[in-house]
Amino acid sequence: MPILLDPDHAPSLDDLLAATDTTGLEWRLSAAPGRTSPRIQGLGTLSSAGAAELSFLANPRYQNQLPGTQAGAVIVSPDVEQALAAEGATAPGFVRVVCKNPYLLYARVAQWFERARRPAAGAYVHPSAVVAADAVIGADVRIGPQCVVEAGARIGANSVLGPACVIGAGSVIGPDSLLHARVTLYAGVTVGARAVLHSGCVLGADGFGFAPDPAQGGRGAWGKIPQFGGVSVGDDVEIGANTTIDRGALEDTVIGNGVKLDNQIMVAHNVRIGAFTAVAACVGIAGSTTIGERCTIGGASMLSGHLTLGDDVHISGGTAITSNISRPGRYTGVYPYAEHGEWQRNAAVIQQLGQIRRRLRDLEKK
């Protein structure tokens, strides 16, 4: 499980690998003599896959599941293949696909299955969708029920809008993009090619900009700074469910090519995220902060505003970043948890650390 294709449409393992995009990967088959290539209906973990499924071993922690697997074929590294061979006469019952990068080969095979089960293309607009007369809809675009595409919006060829998406006036979706149900783009948002946008994400809401203005009701009142910038999203970007990306105040909020954003992330106005940076769920990035390329930001981290993080910076989950980081590396700031009573004892001392340092100095002077 999951079985992805019925037996009649399942390719043989050889045909499957021939159909898979293996750019940059080398692989070979290894099997007991006389073993024929199994038909592959789907993919599974080592513990759950059956004879018509392909599995993979990428994480050593699962190696002990290899001898008992029922999978018809398994992608393994050359090291694992060698170890299997060294075990001698008792060749494993599954065919091995040997590759230096089993996880990536698995990903490529999985991508083939994803395409194989995608519904047939062909231009389509559900009759309940409301599409402005001057919207520009590319070839073979599919627009689901209850969608709204406002004036002047452009949807690139082969893109799919799931149910109930809203594309604001003049906004742009590149070709080959997939918007799941209930994606919202305000006006003035541009998304590149091959985007994957998940349900509930909101691109282009106003940045949080207010100036103190007593004329708006008295002491402490706020006057709104209208947000005239847009959101500019590059190619090959994935944005998770209920993530929000605010429009810029005067210039755009910018998400670079190949950036991957998980669910429930908040990207404030005028943030810039460099190419290939990946951000895990529940992260908040405050206004005007710039993040470099190839960074990873762990879940539930928060970044203060107006910061600059260089390329190849890796932030551990749950860390608050409050100053610039120019040097590549891993940065962490998680308060360690403990049993509640122990935490109470230690936390009490936190409040006295300045005093403790002073007492230590006094002792050292004696």
Place this chain on the structure above:
Amino acid sequence: MPILLDPDHAPSLDDLLAATDTTGLEWRLSAAPGRTSPRIQGLGTLSSAGAAELSFLANPRYQNQLPGTQAGAVIVSPDVEQALAAEGATAPGFVRVVCKNPYLLYARVAQWFERARRPAAGAYVHPSAVVAADAVIGADVRIGPQCVVEAGARIGANSVLGPACVIGAGSVIGPDSLLHARVTLYAGVTVGARAVLHSGCVLGADGFGFAPDPAQGGRGAWGKIPQFGGVSVGDDVEIGANTTIDRGALEDTVIGNGVKLDNQIMVAHNVRIGAFTAVAACVGIAGSTTIGERCTIGGASMLSGHLTLGDDVHISGGTAITSNISRPGRYTGVYPYAEHGEWQRNAAVIQQLGQIRRRLRDLEKK
């Protein structure tokens, strides 16, 4: 306030309690001689309830509001009833409903009111809803305006879909469930009986799975791992507004029976949450983590991926859990706040703790 029923439809206190499901609860009435049973139109706090309302005292911090309450009746514990009796001649003006568990009895009475004001049932599909011809709609299901129910989806008997819900292809909602406006289920999601799903929640978005793949645009680029698993939600589960539960990579993300999830929670792919565990708002649970039964997770906590928490584990709000927990108990990891200047002084020492320990050791050696 709130008044829930008009006077003509309000039951007497006796009738109300007779109609209430009191399974597992014992209770008795206590009133001044000759006092008749008041009609109960609604429920209120001790400070706000009027003569036609029932109140309750469950939290001792509100006991001082008891003498002044205008409520027609109050649910109290035997201890409170005894204290009231001991005050002698001046019997309180309200009828007492005496029960060892006032809060639970209140909950049951409130549930009766909730049912009483629910609109009449009866099968109904709003004409603006888009329901696939082969969707299986149970008896007396109500489907609100602008909903989308895709091919092969199944909605159990007596369930209600509020406005603008999207039920993906082949997904399943059990009987007697309530989906508020704008709930989104992707394809391949199963929800059990008696679910309550709140607006903006998203079940079944892709898990955040990517493999490094330079062929996708160069150094640092990511290749997508398609997410073929589903989401499996048990019976009696409530899921809060804008909470997201991702689908599994190959197997399902699993939410056990009776689990309660508050708003804006993120449950990543392949997480498993045991029965009756309650999770407060803004919690993030990273991929493949397993949480036991009867746990409580405080608000804004975060759990790293691939962890195992046993049964009856209680996490304080704001705590980052980064390792397995097998022993029941309460765990905390909140950095204590202080006035800003004091925080600055103490936080500066945090960065020197290793050094401070060393200096202490040096002194001890002398």
Place this chain on the structure above:
Amino acid sequence: MPILLDPDHAPSLDDLLAATDTTGLEWRLSAAPGRTSPRIQGLGTLSSAGAAELSFLANPRYQNQLPGTQAGAVIVSPDVEQALAAEGATAPGFVRVVCKNPYLLYARVAQWFERARRPAAGAYVHPSAVVAADAVIGADVRIGPQCVVEAGARIGANSVLGPACVIGAGSVIGPDSLLHARVTLYAGVTVGARAVLHSGCVLGADGFGFAPDPAQGGRGAWGKIPQFGGVSVGDDVEIGANTTIDRGALEDTVIGNGVKLDNQIMVAHNVRIGAFTAVAACVGIAGSTTIGERCTIGGASMLSGHLTLGDDVHISGGTAITSNISRPGRYTGVYPYAEHGEWQRNAAVIQQLGQIRRRLRDLEKK
């Protein structure tokens, strides 16, 4: 950029300032002799604005961009104007608008542009919207496609509902409000005048209330406490994308006048937020907590339940507030981050702080 008006509709700088609401602000123009008032098509930063755009200098960190700006006019403080004058013969190429509060004057001008580009008003209900016959729709209200307005709801004059908003039964929107796409109000929610509500926000979902009730499935099971209160939002409130505000248990959750809430904030049941308080993104506020007036709550902070914060309290981002605060001031509780190895060394000592204090005491006694 952004150019907001075409040349034919762009006012001269004099006309623009005359049309701008400058209540409470004084300003004057200063320019090289003979310089005519430029036409202003839009607004820009110092680094991006062109000759037909107005810019501003509010933050000293951008002062070095002033000499090189291409802007046709710049709002500056009297100090900056004096410094420019002191530079002598080489008068700057741009017209200066001199004002003690450049940022606020900029805000007011930007508000003028925001109004100028707003589409013409006039009553309008898109034919795909579903509006209950007994809903009360004020004068010149505009209701977008796919909206749902339930029975008895009221929409105040001049308000705009973007696409796919859901207004629950009996809920109220005040006049001159703007709801962007996909705003959800449950039944029983009241919002005041001049509200700005962003996509995906949810007002009125059930508070997270459960009582232990073994009758619901065994040990550890929960019984639901129905939530009968509402949500009451004052005038001039802005609520960000995907923010959730739960309804009260018996009384209302209350958001005061002029409160500004950023994206992805969670406000639990029975919270009360005082006038003009501003809350940054990703904050969680637990149930029954009261926040005073004119507070600011930094991003990703969390507030425990049943607390009281007084007026003029300022919480730094990422801080967990776990006790009452009565004194105005700034409060912080962020664990400082470090390079990962350094963090590991220091975090290890955190777990021994109680012991370290004891050892220090022992040494001091000697």
